[in-house]
Amino acid sequence: MGRSILPTLRTGLVIAAGYADKVRRVLFAQLRDAIKTGELSNKDVAMAAGNLNRVLFELLVNKLKADKLDVVRIQIDYEVRDSQIQFDFSTLRVELWRRVPEEEIAPVVEDFARAAPRLLEEEIRFTVEKVGETDVGDVVYRIMYRGSDVGALIVTPLNGEALVRGAVVEPTPLLLKRTRVQVEADRIDDFVSENVSRLFSEAQNVEKREAVRVVNEILSLVKAGEEGFEEALEEEVEG
Template sequence: MPVLSTGYIIAGACADKVRKTMFAQLRDQVKAGTLDSREVARASGEFNRVLYYILVERLKVGKGDVVRARIQYDVENGKIKWAYDTFSLEVFQRVPDEKVMGEVKQAIQQVEKLVERAPAYVVEKAITTSYGDHILYIKIGEEKVGALMVTPINEEQVLVRGAVLEPTPVIIDRTRVSLEGKPINTALTEKIADLVRTAKAVESEEAEKIVKDAEAVVESESKKIEAKPEE
């Protein structure tokens, strides 16, 4: 069976390495048409969600800590299946190997649930622009992991676009969302998991650019508000 190995790499770059390695290893099959590139992206995202759960949520590994993940996989009938019983993970941090592998085994026992389990995203409104658009940040706990740009269509619907960085980088293309009578941040907090699930997997740099662009708008609009004379 083929083996995916991230090599020794900082945790913050692990998701990109998984995706790039999978596309490199399966390039010929994708080119031959026996494997869809979307399946490679899907499988990469699946494994990255498992890695994120272990490294970030369970072991609290920092983005600068060094890790190495290895796992075998199989490709059959156009589908990629991970051999989770071959999954090994090394973390170069002051964490005992017993604890690391204990978390790996615990995750393996609930792989199906983890793959379907959405991170606890919370959407918080950052600012409303002078043009009436809204910028919102996406958070997991206290960490900002994405941004949304929202354009109202009418009182019940908005057009949403943006990017999420964790657990795997994705871009949310323009999508019409119904607010169902709820405030924008509440409605999007409820729907963000579905938006991320159907979003386009990309390299970190692409997603980061969108988030930085949103942050730049927030900074610019904040300066306008501060400079506005009091009436």
């Protein structure tokens, strides 16, 4: 009985026209050691990749009607046993993002382009929702944009004033560094609600990962244990 391994082949994001080459490259890379030891030959791996690609062609082209410029992500488990590569098709997962034809996009972009300069002049309007207080009396708020949670703000009350800091991840990542404001303790909720948009109009543009880090740091300070934000993973789409 030969040595068995149970890896997963993952293509990552790739245009549909290039999935076959990506499957072949990934399989050869994952089985490099098995080829070196003689457990598998280059021919074995090439044949397995070819068989899998034949099946995927039937699925992507004939069943899902994928266009060559659509984007796909494929994964499947397989096993190497007795010098054979066996795919477990019960684990096959395919994600497909369809390309929108240019003739559908162009009119929308053209109309939007006329409104874009005006949008840049408008203040981004945020709203807030109080989450709770920390052990030391700081007040934490969730920040929302058009009904979606996009950030967090923390306020430290002082004598007749407060320190405010926070971050948002959308519609563009912004970091509000610690800012001193004049406000009485009993008016903090009203002040934040009325001024959050103005405060962030002077915030610093940052990378999304930094904004996510600050938001999660602030939310983690609340006893209730607010759910944090997941950082979007940027993946390169290969051709």
